[in-house]
Amino acid sequence: MGLRRHIPRVTVVRMSEEDHLTPAANPPIDMTSWRQADTPRERACAGFTARDKAPLSSHAVWRVREGRREAIALLEEQSATRVPDLVPLRYKRMSASAFTFYRGTALIMTNDLVSTPVTGIPVQCVGDAHIGNFGMFRSPSARLVFDINDFDETAIGPWEWDLKRLAVSVEICGRANGIKEKARRAAVMRCVHTYRERIKQFSEMDYLDAWYDHIDVTETLDRFEKTQSGKRNRTLRDAAAKAAVRDSDAAAAKLTYLEGGKLRFRSDPPELAPINELQDYADIEALQARIDTLLGHYRHSLYEDRRHVFDHYRYHDSARKVVGVGSVGQRAWVAVFTGRDIDDPLMLQMKEATYSVLEHYCGASPYATHGERVVQGQKLIQSTADVLLGWSSFIAEDGRKRDYxxxxxxxGKGSIDIDDLNEMELSDLGRMCARCLAHAHARTGDSIAIANYLGGSDEFDQAIATFAVSYAEQNDEDYAVFRKLIESGELPCA
Structure with missing residues (x-):
């Protein structure tokens, strides 16, 4: 892939505890000033000119700051709006490793990226594009595809922030799995090279052709294995096999039981709690009424044909379900329905949507609710969205409006087991994620400008690989502070 090493590595620089930047003290990023030019030539020139504002090599620099208690304070601010009883579980999951900590710190990293060089070229960002937020799912044509699968933070922002978060996650994941430094750097380089290569290809395609592009899982794995002397990527193959059987039938079999002709959720608190067991709600009947309101408003957010599908299902039961790592504490519900008969279940998830981390730094979303922000963002950047994707809101017990x-x-959702990736599997996964990210940015941003900003050399690849090392060190430092606060009892941990 021509991964040359002509750019020297940047030494990791550490700052003293007194030399910190105050979180959120940096001025917001203006994402409204970019105006896409009319012709491809003008767009290419605009992209190249963006190097004056943010030279390619400038992306390499990150100065590690030690003892950042104020960074952890950002997590506490997030937790203040979440279900109090679940905050200790959130911190427990984040404390498992440096990588699980990274998964829950999109706000911290976004706050840090504000102080780095910014190209000013906007896209619909993922907002939290680490490798754990990509996976497999079944398209409406029943093919297994690979794409971005988490959109809680999606909003308008600088394209390079997504790529930096992805690259750093490859580095941190490689460290967690004991992959050697040289191989980790190569995996990060291949990830960034793939993004650069794919954004160039998309910039040269007819727009509708680029819009329809997607990653077919079987075809992609076959192609990877042909170029790797037939070496089988067992992790991705296993994920594909599991995804093929993960549907509403499987969800109902795992999470519900039959009682009196209706499906009822099993009790497994705090992971899964039927609504009639939620002791922190004073009036369960009022809670059920709010769930009914949520589902009614959701129905009206669907296109008419999808509403027709939804109307064929009959409601049975709901439960609160804990999801994710960084998302723990946000309110999330599951509801089970049946269609033709009791053996035709449909399982829906209703997840709370709050401010995107990007909105703190790049401006508020134009959508009326955060639920709509997530849904419309997903439809913009994902190659083929869930046909029953919609949004809703209701007034909660405390009088506040909550968006979902x-x-x-x-x-057909299949998550990748990233805890045991070997060198080849990490490289393959990073490349697939980078292709998806380039596709998302090409659909929603100026791909010609981005491609010409990046250019044809690997200067940017080298810079991001160096940044990934430095920021992984920053993540380790912040993780150490986080663990100390848990051990001292300053932060609650389940």
Whole structure:
């Protein structure tokens, strides 16, 4: 792939505890000033000119700051709006490793990226594009595809922030799995090279052709294995096999039981708690009424044909379900329905949507609710969205309006087991994620400008690989502070 090493590595620089930047003290990023030119030539020139504002090599620099208690304070600010009883579980999951900590710190990294060089070329960002937020799912044509699968933070922002978060996650994941430094750097380089290569290809395609592009899982794995002397990527193959059977039938079999002719959710608190067991709600009947309101408003967010599908299902039961790592504490519900008969279940997830981390730094979303922000963002950047994707809101028990987005819980969803990736598997996964990210940015941003900003050399690849090392060190430092606060009892941990 021509991964040359003509750019020297940047030494990791550490700052003293007194030399910190105050979180959120940096001025917001203006994402409204970019105006896409009319012709491809003008767009190319605009992209190249963006190097004056943010030279390619400038992206390499990150100065590690030690003892950042104020960074952890950002997590505490997030937790203040979440279900109090679940905050200790959130911190427990984040404390498992440096990588699980990274998964929950999109706000911290976004706050840090504000102080780095910014190209000013906007896209619909993922907002939290680490490798754990990509996966497999079944398309409406029943093919297994690979794409971005988490959109809680999606909003308008600088394209390079997504790529930096992805590259750093490859580096951190490689460290967690004991992959050697040289191989980790190569995996990060291949990830960034793939993004650069794919954004160039998309910039040269007819726009509708680029829009329809997607990653077919079987075809992609076959192609990878042909170029790797037939070496089988067992992790991705296993994920594909599991995804093929993860549907509403499987979800209902795992999470519900039959009682009196209706499906009822099993009790497994705090992971899964039927609504009639939620002791922190004073009036369960009022809670059920709010769930009914949520589902009614959701129905009206669907296109008419999808509403027709939804109307064929009959409601049975709901439960609160804990999801994710960084998302723990946000309110999330599951509801089970049946269609033709009791053996035709549909499982929907209703997940709370709050401010995107990007909105703190790049401006508020134009959508009326955060549920709609997530859904419309997903439809913009994902190659083929869930046909039952919609949004809703209701007034909660405390009088506050809460926004939600709704989707199928399992529609062939397959998560990648990233805890045991070997060198080849990490490289393959990083490349697939980078291709998806380039596709998302080409659909929603100026791909010609981005491609010409990046250019044809690997200067940017080298810079991001160096940044990934430095920021992984920053993540380790912040993780150490986080663990100390848990051990001292300053932060609650389940």
């Amino acid at each position: 987005y709704v989707r199928q819980l399992w529609n």
